[in-house]
Amino acid sequence: MPDRGGGPPTGPRIRVGRPSRRVRTLLMTLGVLAVLAMAFVMFAGFWTDWLWYRSVEYSSVFTKTLWTKIGLFAVFGLLMATVVGLNIWLAHRLRPPLSAMSLEQQSLDRYRMGIAPYKKWVLLSVTALVGLIAGASATGQWKTWLQWVNGVSFGEKDPQFGMDVSFYAFDLPWYRFLLGFGFAAVVLSLIAAALTHYLYGGLRITSPGARATAAATGHLSVLLGVFVSLKAVAYWLDRYGLAVKSSDFKATGNWTGLRYVDANAYLPAKTILFCIAVICAVLFFATLWRRTWQLPVIGFGLMVLSAILIGGLYPAIVQKFQVQPNEQAKEAPYIQKNIDATRKAYGIDQAKPEDYPGRVTDQSRRAQQRADADTAASYRVVDSNVVSPAFQQLQQERKYYQFPTTLDVDRYPGPDGKPQDTVIGLRELNIEGIPKRNWINDHFTYTHGYGAIAAKGTSVVTDAAKGTVGSPDFTESGMPTKGTLVGKGSYEQRIYYGEKTQQYSIVGGPQKELDYEAASGDTKYTSFKGKGGVSLSSTLNRAAYAVAFGEPQILYSGAVGEGSKILYNRTPKERVEAVAPWLTIDGDAYPAVVDGRIQWIIDAYTTTNGYPYASRTTLGDTTTDSTTTSQRAVVAQQNQVNYIRNSVKATVDAYDGTVKLYQWDTKDPVLKTWMKAFPGTVKKKSEISPELKSHLRYPQDMFKVQRELLTRYHVTEPDQFYSGSDAWQVPDDPTNKKEASAVPPYYLSLKMPGDKEQKFSLTTTFTPNGRPNLGAYMAVDADANSPGYGTIRLLRVTETVQGPSQVQSELNGVEEVATFVRDLRGTDSDIEYGNLLTIPLDGGFLYVEPVYARGGSANYPLLKKVAAAYGGGKPVFKDSLSQALDAAFEQPVKEPTTPPAEQPPGTQPPSTPTPPTTPSTPPATGDAAVKEAIQNVLKAHAEVDAALKKDPTDREAVGRAEDQLDAALDRLAQLQGSGSGSSSKPPAETKSPPTST
Numbered sequence: 001m002p003d004r005g006g007g008p009p010t011g012p013r014i015r016v017g018r019p020s021r022r023v024r025t026l027l028m029t030l031g032v033l034a035v036l037a038m039a040f041v042m043f044a045g046f047w048t049d050w051l052w053y054r055s056v057e058y059s060s061v062f063t064k065t066l067w068t069k070i071g072l073f074a075v076f077g078l079l080m081a082t083v084v085g086l087n088i089w090l091a092h093r094l095r096p097p098l099s100a101m102s103l104e105q106q107s108l109d110r111y112r113m114g115i116a117p118y119k120k121w122v123l124l125s126v127t128a129l130v131g132l133i134a135g136a137s138a139t140g141q142w143k144t145w146l147q148w149v150n151g152v153s154f155g156e157k158d159p160q161f162g163m164d165v166s167f168y169a170f171d172l173p174w175y176r177f178l179l180g181f182g183f184a185a186v187v188l189s190l191i192a193a194a195l196t197h198y199l200y201g202g203l204r205i206t207s208p209g210a211r212a213t214a215a216a217t218g219h220l221s222v223l224l225g226v227f228v229s230l231k232a233v234a235y236w237l238d239r240y241g242l243a244v245k246s247s248d249f250k251a252t253g254n255w256t257g258l259r260y261v262d263a264n265a266y267l268p269a270k271t272i273l274f275c276i277a278v279i280c281a282v283l284f285f286a287t288l289w290r291r292t293w294q295l296p297v298i299g300f301g302l303m304v305l306s307a308i309l310i311g312g313l314y315p316a317i318v319q320k321f322q323v324q325p326n327e328q329a330k331e332a333p334y335i336q337k338n339i340d341a342t343r344k345a346y347g348i349d350q351a352k353p354e355d356y357p358g359r360v361t362d363q364s365r366r367a368q369q370r371a372d373a374d375t376a377a378s379y380r381v382v383d384s385n386v387v388s389p390a391f392q393q394l395q396q397e398r399k400y401y402q403f404p405t406t407l408d409v410d411r412y413p414g415p416d417g418k419p420q421d422t423v424i425g426l427r428e429l430n431i432e433g434i435p436k437r438n439w440i441n442d443h444f445t446y447t448h449g450y451g452a453i454a455a456k457g458t459s460v461v462t463d464a465a466k467g468t469v470g471s472p473d474f475t476e477s478g479m480p481t482k483g484t485l486v487g488k489g490s491y492e493q494r495i496y497y498g499e500k501t502q503q504y505s506i507v508g509g510p511q512k513e514l515d516y517e518a519a520s521g522d523t524k525y526t527s528f529k530g531k532g533g534v535s536l537s538s539t540l541n542r543a544a545y546a547v548a549f550g551e552p553q554i555l556y557s558g559a560v561g562e563g564s565k566i567l568y569n570r571t572p573k574e575r576v577e578a579v580a581p582w583l584t585i586d587g588d589a590y591p592a593v594v595d596g597r598i599q600w601i602i603d604a605y606t607t608t609n610g611y612p613y614a615s616r617t618t619l620g621d622t623t624t625d626s627t628t629t630s631q632r633a634v635v636a637q638q639n640q641v642n643y644i645r646n647s648v649k650a651t652v653d654a655y656d657g658t659v660k661l662y663q664w665d666t667k668d669p670v671l672k673t674w675m676k677a678f679p680g681t682v683k684k685k686s687e688i689s690p691e692l693k694s695h696l697r698y699p700q701d702m703f704k705v706q707r708e709l710l711t712r713y714h715v716t717e718p719d720q721f722y723s724g725s726d727a728w729q730v731p732d733d734p735t736n737k738k739e740a741s742a743v744p745p746y747y748l749s750l751k752m753p754g755d756k757e758q759k760f761s762l763t764t765t766f767t768p769n770g771r772p773n774l775g776a777y778m779a780v781d782a783d784a785n786s787p788g789y790g791t792i793r794l795l796r797v798t799e800t801v802q803g804p805s806q807v808q809s810e811l812n813g814v815e816e817v818a819t820f821v822r823d824l825r826g827t828d829s830d831i832e833y834g835n836l837l838t839i840p841l842d843g844g845f846l847y848v849e850p851v852y853a854r855g856g857s858a859n860y861p862l863l864k865k866v867a868a869a870y871g872g873g874k875p876v877f878k879d880s881l882s883q884a885l886d887a888a889f890e891q892p893v894k895e896p897t898t899p900p901a902e903q904p905p906g907t908q909p910p911s912t913p914t915p916p917t918t919p920s921t922p923p924a925t926g927d928a929a930v931k932e933a934i935q936n937v938l939k940a941h942a943e944v945d946a947a948l949k950k951d952p953t954d955r956e957a958v959g960r961a962e963d964q965l966d967a968a969l970d971r972l973a974q975l976q977g978s979g980s981g982s983s984s985k986p987p988a989e990t991k992s993p994p995t996s997t
Contacts, residue, residue, distance in 0.1 A: 044547040051534045051541065052569060056659050058579040061678055065581070068146060069139040077135025080185055085127035087189040087223070088196050092119075094215035095200035115199075130188055134181070141177050143582060148174035150676040152669045156344075158243050158612035159337050160258055166669065168244050169610040169643070175237055182230050190223045218288045221296065225284030228300065232277035239270045243612035244642075249331075250722075252712055256642055257338050257613035260323050260330040265315035272310055276303050328722050335718035341613035343716075345643040346709050351792040353714050356753065358774060358801035360844040360871035363890075369842050369870070370889035376841045377750035378758060379881055380457040381850040381863060382472055383834035384409050384423045385627050385744070387455070389860040390472050391425050395453045397479045398517060399433035400446055404499055406627050408590035409457060409747040410695055411760055411783075412475070412485055419694075419760070421457035421749055422475065426591050426598065426654070428498040439551075440511065444559050447505040447513045447528070447567075449495035451481035452591060452598055460863045470853070470862030479516055491596045496528065497657045498600075499589060501570040504549060507533065509564030530656025533565030572600035572652040575659050580604065580681065582674045583648060584641075586702070587623060591654065592695035598654035599692070603646055603699035604661075606670035611643040615709075622708045623701045625742040626733035646702045647671040648682065651692065662688050696784035703745050703762050706792070707778055711766065714776070714794060728766035728775045734808035735833040735849075743804060746835050752779055752793050753840055759783055765838050767803045774801040777840060795840060801872055804836050807847050811867050811875040820851075820865060820877070829855030834863075844871030846888070848881070 053062035115122060151170035157163060197203040202216035212220075242262045249255035258267070280299040287296055323330045343349040360369070384407040391403045407425040414420035428449035434441050455472035462469060476483035480493055494515070496505070507513060507528035515526035536542050536554070545566055546555040554560060569575055572589040586603035593599075609616060619639050647665040652658070661682045665671060675682050688696075711728040715721045733743040745764040751757065760783040766776040777795040781788040802810065811817060821831050834850035847869040852861035868884035869875040876887035886893045 040543075041547055044544040047540075047544045048534075048548045051544075053579075055532060055534045056575070056579060056657065058659070058681065061579055061581070061681060064678060065142060068142045072138040072142060072145060073135035076138035076181060077131040080134035080181075080188070081127040081131030083185045084130050084188050084192055085123060087193045087219075088123055088126065091193040091196035091202065091216070091219060092200060094213075094219055095197070095202055096213050096215075126192065134184070138181070141174075144173050144177055146677040147673055150673050152672040152676065154669045159341075160243055160263065160612070161240060163240065163612075165611060168240070168612050169608045169670070170673065172237065172240060172244070172610060176241075179230060179234055179237065183227070186223060186227045186230065190220065190227065193219060193223060217292075221284050221287035224296070224300075225281045228277055228281040228284060228303070231303075232274050232281060235270050235274040235277055239267055239274075242266060242270075244610050246616055250724075252338075252615055252721075254615045254617060255338065256615045257334065257341065259334050261315050261319045263334070264322075265318040266311070269310040269314060273303070273307055276306050328719060331722065332718040335721055337613050338615060339713060339716055339718070339721060341611065342615045342642070342709065342713050345611040345614035346706055346713075347645065347790075348706050348710055348713065348792060351706075351710060351714065351794050352716075353776065353794040353796040354753075355798050356777070356795035356840065357799045357843045358795075358797035358845055358872075359799040360842060365842065366889045367891060369844075370885060370891045372842060373846060373870075373885050373889065375751070375758070376846065377748060377837070377839045378421050378458045379837065379839075379848050380409070380421050380423075380746070380748055380835070381848075381866060381881055382423050382455060382457050382460060383850055383852075384457075386832060386834050386850075386852060386861050387423065387472055388425065389854075390862070391453055391455075393860040394468075394471060395427065395474070395477055397427070400430050400435070401427045401449060402430035402433070402500055403427065403453070408588070410590065410592055410697075411749075412454065412593075413487070415484075419749075421747070421760075422454050423457050423472065424452060424454040424591060426495050426498055427451045427453055428495055428500040430500065431503055439553060440559060442503065443505050444507075444511040445514050447496065447507050449498060449501070450516045451476075451479065451493045451495075452485065452491075452593055453477055453481065454483065454485050468862065470864055471860075479519060486593050486596070489596065491593050491598065492655045493598070494526070495598060495654045496530070496532075496567060497570045497572065497575070497652055497654050499571055499573075504566055504568040504570075506536065506554070506560060506564055506566050509536070509559065510561045511559040528565065528567075530653075532653075532655075532657035533567045536560050536564040536566055537562055567657065570657070572602050575652050575657065576602050576604060576650045576661075579659050580648070580650070580661055580674075580678075582606075582678075584619070584644075586699045587628065588700050589652075592692075594651075594692045594695060595689060600652040600654060601692075601695060602650040602652065603702070604648040604650050605644050605699075605702065606647045606665075606668055606674065607641040607645075608643045608670060609641050614642040615713075616640050616642040617705060617708060619701075619705065623704045625704065625744040626736040627744045628741075643670070644702065644705060645670065646699050649688070649696055693784050697747070697760065698762050698780050698782035698784075698790060700745055700762065703764070703780060704742075706780075707745070707764050707766075710778065710792075710794065711769075714796075724769070727769040729769050731765060731767045731772070731804050734805045735836060743836075746837060747782060748837060748839075750779070750839055753795070759786060759788075763838065765804055767805075772803045772805050773797075774803045774838075774845065777838060777845070797845075799872075801845060802869070804838070804847075807869050807875060808833070808836065808849075810869070811849070811877065814875060814877050816877040817867075824853050824855070827855070829853050832861050841870070846870045847875070848884070851877070 050059070050062060053059045147170040151166050154165035154169070156165045158165065158168065194203065197212070197216040197219070198205075202213045204212070242258050244256060245258075245262070247255050247259070249259065276299075280296070280303045283296040283299040340349075343351075388403050388405055388407050391407065396402070403425040407423050410422050410424050411419035412422045412424075426449060429446060431442055431446065434446050453474065454476040455474045459473050460469075461467040461471050461473050467473075474483065476485035485491075495501070496507075512525040512527060515524040517523050534541065534545075536545065539555075542555045542560060546552050549568075554566075569578060573585045576583070577585050583604040584607050586605070589600050589602045591598055592601055607619075617640075619641060645665045645668045647663070647668040648671065649662045649664045651660045651662075663671065663675070663682050663685045666685055671682070707730060711730065712721070712724075714728070715726050720726055730742045732740045743764065745762050747760065748763055749758040749760050750763070752759070752761070759781050761779045762782045763777070763779045765774060766778065767773060768775040774797050776797055779793045781791045783789060817831075824831060830853070832852040832854050834852060836847060836849045839846045839848065847867075849867040850863055851865040851867055853864045854861045865877055865879060866881045866884040867875050867877050868881075868888040870888045873888065873890075876884055878884040878887055878893065883893050
């Protein structure tokens, strides 16, 4: 058996020498280059951020944020390092001169001897580590610091302590951070000092004699005394923390503030514990003279016992035996405080429910009600959540353009000069649709979208000579766009910044950009002339962006040259969030043509979760509905809030990316605080131009938050609030077949009860909690030019009226609907419901819902029917809005003989062409004829596709195929008794522009 590890070594001996000077030089050079490369990567991120902020003229935000973070890092990092390092040094300085010789000390001698040559380095390393961690943690509190330094008074006092609300919103969070930092510093110092004392014999576990030297005892006692002192401060601050404490309470799921047990048990308990902690701290400090831990340990034990008995057991006893037997009476004063604070914090304190019957039984007024219905609202039968595919199919023009899934609703002057509801969307760049994908095409050639497309919100095409019947009636269309959107003027149509534009583009240099392709087939080119973007003229900038975007071609490509600029951070919400990181951004940025430019308008909010007694809400959950997508979700700085104001209106220029922030709420103390912290970043409200103001509206996310709160906080009596007998809920969207989600609010021009004229409003409905019938109706004046802007009207329904889901369910059971759906499926089409609008009218509620057909030869929605119901009556299903209103009010249904005129706001909207009321009876072989007609349609459609694929520019061949398709569709329509008389064929795709390789 061989001797493992014994005997002389065998085999040749290899001599390991030092590497040659050349190798050492090479290794050193590689090391230096690696360090420089890492340093440049870090520098590139910083440098590109600075260049971007400078390009948007908000460099003050970047520098103020940066210096604040650096200051916090330096101060708290050095403070933590100094405190911990000083205690380690002091523990080493207080070590005993000679340690008792015991097995414990002998084993520690090895560690002492090993550390001895590196004591300074160990001390520096430990202090540097804790300093870096503490400094990095402190930088995350830059907003808290700026709010504390620049805090502005609310001018409101909490009802319990009489402190200004700013104390809870701005001061208390900073004090709690300081307290947490103090605890961390003391605990780390205590651990480090104890380990040092143990290592050098000041503390002994198994050695004979005293367990600690007098010096170690005094040192650790002082640290424990500081810890207990901080605990006393914590108890004192906890008293005020009760005003913003969240707890579970049956009256509301997100209760904030004091309840009976807090005011009568926890509050005195915190005061008593504060006094006990002060006494205990004094006992710890007294050990400097008494040199014994007996009294401090007893005091600390009593403090812990008191915390359990006074801070835990006593409040439980009070809750069990005083509150629960008569909870409603005991909690009533505190419920009232919560109601008042919550309604004020969310801006709903002026919303008071008005009783409204909701059902009309007087049949003698039907004719007058039908006449009133024409002016009760501008019925938006073009649903912005549905018609995006129609915009895409009819106005996309090229595959490299796209529209958002959900379009926006705004107001533009109609033919009579009065504002009319308009559905609008921008034709943005779709990088996935570029004919040939490569770096030049993606980032140099295809750089922007083109044109704003708009359609009337209250009518569709009714004349086959003007377009596909049932499609949007465009007021601005084409390439370049033409129409009535800006009257006789023109506007900058290029869209470099948009919701869908997320890739970077390099513009303005040697490489020309594709501008647009005209209808004639001519390709236009352009070069960016805007002031936005970051210059790439210098090698340093190109190198920094090459590193930042991971694209080395930026550095050496010949397409980048003199005048080149790089555009990035191109979505409107992203830009506003970057220049104002203290704002919460609304989920829906919407475009408007203002003063000859397309401007993105973004609503922004100031929030806090430190408003005393106001219940908290979760923004992400509250603002979600059936139309919410990741692109339209709120950008929340604080997801949990209990105070919100729409304090800022922001704009982003779609051409050059210019960001402007305008003060909207001039009284908001949170905004004033941030304006004080970042002077010059927010413009005065008076600087908003009249044209811009005409497009401002009440924000959807603010409205959603308020409606969620009003499901409970419309009740102002504590007893009724506690019982929950009048609680509401936001109903699910009855038109959403995919999943249960809240109904979205709808923008609509309508007259509320008592109003003489229509107002552009944002509306929603409520149902009683757990029931489907209509419980209430909410509308807010959404017109920024209106004197009553922001006024919330609440109608409490006093009669039993169908809710949205019940109306939809009844509509689905109407025989005409079943026939309509069956006929659609015969042409490979399907039904699609639009927004179910609810309008108060003469004591009742009028429901109006556009119904679309989608599929077959036109894979986009076409308005085919309109459903309506009034005052609890059965829903009707007709071919036009006018007919549906006639039938809903039990009036003779009028048959239009000529296409109706445009509908200005407040007048009867146009109706779609009406088919004969008695369709011709099909022959006995009708089913076979219909099947044959369907086959002919499919065959003709295939011939159109074949002609397009063979040669899209051969208009003669394509035209012949399309004529055959028209004839086949007309034949099918005749057999089915349909009067549409127009095909729904997609536009032919013209040739693609030349692509770069």
